[in-house]
Amino acid sequence: QKEVEQDPGPLSVPEGAIVSLNCTYSNSAFQYFMWYRQYSRKGPELLMYTYSSGNKEDGRFTAQVDKSSKYISLFIRDSQPSDSATYLCAMSFSLGTPLVFGKGTRLSVIA
Amino acid sequence: EPEVTQTPSHQVTQMGQEVILRCVPISNHLYFYWYRQILGQKVEFLVSFYNNEISEKSEIFDDQFSVERPDGSNFTLKIRSTKLEDSAMYFCACHPGTSGRRSSYNEQFFGPGTRLTVL
Numbered sequence: 001q002k003e004v005e006q007d008p009g010p011l012s013v014p015e016g017a018i019v020s021l022n023c024t025y026s027n028s029a030f031q032y033f034m035w036y037r038q039y040s041r042k043g044p045e046l047l048m049y050t051y052s053s054g055n056k057e058d059g060r061f062t063a064q065v066d067k068s069s070k071y072i073s074l075f076i077r078d079s080q081p082s083d084s085a086t087y088l089c090a091m092s093f094s095l096g097t098p099l100v101f102g103k104g105t106r107l108s109v110i111a
Numbered sequence: 112e113p114e115v116t117q118t119p120s121h122q123v124t125q126m127g128q129e130v131i132l133r134c135v136p137i138s139n140h141l142y143f144y145w146y147r148q149i150l151g152q153k154v155e156f157l158v159s160f161y162n163n164e165i166s167e168k169s170e171i172f173d174d175q176f177s178v179e180r181p182d183g184s185n186f187t188l189k190i191r192s193t194k195l196e197d198s199a200m201y202f203c204a205c206h207p208g209t210s211g212r213r214s215s216y217n218e219q220f221f222g223p224g225t226r227l228t229v230l
Binding site: 042088 | 115167169226
């Protein structure tokens with residue numbers, strides 16, 4: 001069983017749509033959860049991070065963690081063409097420990 | 112805004128040759144990492160470095176790999192004898208540590224990557 005599963009997409013939505021991206025994981029010891037955005041042939045850029053369960057909002061982005069279901073989500077409201085990228089979920093066990101990534105979901109927002 | 116830099120952006124080498132990938136992490140960060148991403152695959156952890164020594168490494172990080180922090184700013188990854196399957200994007204990342212405050216997150220900041228092509 002793979003540690004972190006993420007639907008690779010591609011996902012195509014019209015501008016202004018609400019986007020929902022998700023990851024599931026198998027190891028309940030994960031405590032820190034992050035979402036990165038990656039443009040083609042570039043490094044991952046940190047978007048959101050959360051610790052343990054709960055929600056976190058930052059502008060148009062909302063991250064949710066449900067540890068009981070081992071499920072994390074990223075919502076993008078009012079999506080823009082500039083949001084077109086690959087979105088990677090990542091998680092780790094404790095401070096400073098390596099990140100375990102999902103495969104990434106490729107998102108296209110069409111104007 | 113401080114950022115992680117990596118050089119070169121693209122390295123082409125022959126199989127069996129040694130390569131050194133260089134990174135300048137964000138100043139005052141305490142944890143340093145190398146990850147790689149084979150085309151179309153997940154980002155994979157290679158090694159972490161803290162307090163001037165390796166703190167953790169993956170099974171990918173075998174005897175052909177080594178890391179060094181030769182001075183206060185650079186962090187390098189050396190591959191002694193490259194193989195075709197080493198072709199990938201290599202990312203350096205860093206983490207600030209607790210810095211005297213309660214840290215409720217574990218964000219790592221990534222560089223732009225070095226694309227390594229082994230022929």
